[in-house]
Amino acid sequence: MSKTVTVGIADLNVVKAPDILVTYALGSCVGICLYDARMKVAGLSHIMLPSSKQMSNVCASQPMKFADTGIAMLVQKMERAGARRVNMTAKIAGGAQMFAAMSTTAIANIGERNVIAVKAMLNQLHIPIVAEDCGKNYGRTQYFSASDGVMLIKSVTRGQWTY
Amino acid sequence: MALKDYSELNPIQLDVLREIGNIGTGNAATSLASMLAKPVNIQVPKISILDFDTVTANLGGPENMIVGLLFALQGDVTGMMMFLLQKDFSHMVLNTLLGQSLHSFHEIDEMGISALQEIGNIMAAAYVNAIAQLTGMVIDISVPDICIDMCGAMLSVPAIHFANIGDKIIFIEDQFESDELSAVSQILLIPEVDALNQIMLRLGIEI
Numbered sequence: 001m002s003k004t005v006t007v008g009i010a011d012l013n014v015v016k017a018p019d020i021l022v023t024y025a026l027g028s029c030v031g032i033c034l035y036d037a038r039m040k041v042a043g044l045s046h047i048m049l050p051s052s053k054q055m056s057n058v059c060a061s062q063p064m065k066f067a068d069t070g071i072a073m074l075v076q077k078m079e080r081a082g083a084r085r086v087n088m089t090a091k092i093a094g095g096a097q098m099f100a101a102m103s104t105t106a107i108a109n110i111g112e113r114n115v116i117a118v119k120a121m122l123n124q125l126h127i128p129i130v131a132e133d134c135g136k137n138y139g140r141t142q143y144f145s146a147s148d149g150v151m152l153i154k155s156v157t158r159g160q161w162t163y
Numbered sequence: 164m165a166l167k168d169y170s171e172l173n174p175i176q177l178d179v180l181r182e183i184g185n186i187g188t189g190n191a192a193t194s195l196a197s198m199l200a201k202p203v204n205i206q207v208p209k210i211s212i213l214d215f216d217t218v219t220a221n222l223g224g225p226e227n228m229i230v231g232l233l234f235a236l237q238g239d240v241t242g243m244m245m246f247l248l249q250k251d252f253s254h255m256v257l258n259t260l261l262g263q264s265l266h267s268f269h270e271i272d273e274m275g276i277s278a279l280q281e282i283g284n285i286m287a288a289a290y291v292n293a294i295a296q297l298t299g300m301v302i303d304i305s306v307p308d309i310c311i312d313m314c315g316a317m318l319s320v321p322a323i324h325f326a327n328i329g330d331k332i333i334f335i336e337d338q339f340e341s342d343e344l345s346a347v348s349q350i351l352l353i354p355e356v357d358a359l360n361q362i363m364l365r366l367g368i369e370i
Contacts, residue, residue, distance in 0.1 A: 008216065009315075009322065025225035025315025028323055048323050065326060098320050099233045099308040110323050139316025141226060156228045156313050157269070 002147070007031075010065040012045035012074045014081050017146040024141045026094035028111035030118050030134070031142040032071055033091040034127065035149035036083035042146035043083075045074040049110075050117030067117035075125060090122050091151040091163055093133040093142050100137060111135065131163035166360055169212050169331040177212065179368055183294055184210040184335045184352075190289035192339060198285060199259045199341060206338040214330040215322045221334070222247060222349065225315025228268050232283035232307040233320065236291065239300035239361065242354035243321050244290065246283045246307070247314065252339070252346035256282050259341075268311050276309060283307050290350065298365040321353050 002018035009029065015021055017040035023031045026046065034043040045064065052066040063069035075085055095111035095118075115134045122129055133140065133153050143152040154160040166172065172180070188208045196203040219225045230248040248256075254265040260278050265271070271279075284307050295302050310317055321332065333352040338345060354362070 009319070025219075025313040025319070027313075027316030027319035029319050048319070048326055096316070098231075098310050098312065098317055137310075139313035141313070154226075156226065157311070 004143075007044045007046050009046055010048050010062055010070075012043065012064050012070060012077065014041060014043040014074070014077045015146050016041055016081065019146050021144045021146070022141065026140045026142060027096055027098045028094070028114060030067065030092055030094040030111075030114045031140075032074065032118055032122075033093075033142070033144040033149075033151050034074060034078060034083075034088050035091070035144075035146075036078065036087045037089070037149055038087050039082045039084070040146055041078050041081050041083040042144055042149065043074045043078045044142070044144050045070045047071070047114065047118065050113045067114060068121050071118065071121045071125070075127075085125065085127065088127045089130045089149070090127050091131040091144070091149075092118055092122075092129060093140050093151065093153055095134040096139065097135070097137055098139065133163065166356055166363070168356060169333065169359070172212060176363055176368055179363065179366055180212075180333055180352075181210045183297060183362075184208050184333075184350075186297070187290035187293035187350075188335070188337050190293050191286040191337070194285045194289045195282070195339060196341075198282060199256070201259070201341055204340040206340075208338075209336040211334050212331050213334045215318055215332065216330075218332065218334055218351070219315050219318055221336070222314045222318075223249075226313050228312065229314045229317070230268070230279055231310045231312070231314070231317040232280065232287070233310070234287050234307055235305040236302055236354065236358075237305070238303040239298075240294065240302045240354055240358040242352075242358055243324065244287055244304070244353065245317075245321060245351040246287055247317075247349040247351070248279060248283070249347050249349075251344070252348045253279060255339075255341065255344045255346045271311065276311075280307050280309050283309075286348075290352075294362065298362055300361070300365060318351075321351065325353055
């Protein structure tokens with residue numbers, strides 16, 4: 001029997017096959033799934049903001065909130081679970097713009113900026129992105145299976161599909 | 164001492180926010196009644212300071228589909244306000260205004276969206292007026308931006324914007340009753356902390 005482990009907002013977790021990771025209702029946040037196919041270790045990080053460097057007052061207490069620190073932590077945790085960074089591949093989803101007209105405020109394009117930050121961090125760690133479902137204007141629930149590294153995306157308006 | 168985040172609000176300050184919520188809800192009910200052209204009764208609103216996770220749980224879980232209307236506040240009070248309409252509330256509005264029955268959010272057409280937007284607009288303005296009247300501050304409200312999707316995804320928008328302040332927001336739950344219908348709507352009031360300090364100062368509350 002596999003069990004399903006929930007990853008909250010600004011949270012991350014790591015499981016081994018046959019378990020499944022899930023994070024609900026990604027809006028402008030981005031969910032990063034990392035997988036070591038050899039060891040069948042899967043990790044999922046749900047980040048809210050691009051960079052810990054903009055907000056020195058909160059980053060120390062909540063590193064999982066940010067793309068840069070969150071992904072680094074996820075990689076470490078997977079390595080402790082037996083995964084190797086050279087074997088890791090990434091599948092990412094989220095970074096939507098839920099409210100179309102909010103372009104005048106400070107949060108304009110936060111989803112897009114999150115996606116850019118996530119890609120930059122993965123690039124820096126030499127982890128290839130093999131699938132992505134980012135942007136647009138709908139919320140996503142993301143499932144990630146440690147058995148086969150398949151990412152399932154569910155939307156309440158558009159149905160579901162896999163990567 | 165000025166407030167740094169919402170969790171520092173003391174019981175008196177919370178009472179002030181409750182009172183603002185009460186008056187706002189009263190105003191909103193009046194506007195709703197004139198828009199729907201029938202009497203609308205209200206229950207005493209529940210007002211609490213909650214973190215985003217609890218708000219999501221109170222809204223029926225992160226994947227619950229709702230209508231969200233987002234407003235930007237500008238002027239003396241800056242911040243955001245989000246109006247959340249559950250399915251029963253959306254049904255009440257559409258049924259009364261357009262004679263439509265709402266079985267699923269997938270059926271809402273452009274006319275329906277426009278009607279929900281207008282209701283949100285009027286009710287949000289009623290709330291903002293309550294704050295403006297009490298404090299003598301000038302508050303501008305933007306046109307609403309609408310989204311029908313998972314509530315968790317919607318809430319990530321204010322959660323991200325206010326991530327540097329904290330994880331808490333002012334949550335107001337209103338229950339409206341009209342004819343045999345009873346409908347719940349929720350309002351998230353998210354003033355910038357500076358604005359919250361200003362409101363308290365204007366009302367002569369020691370901070």
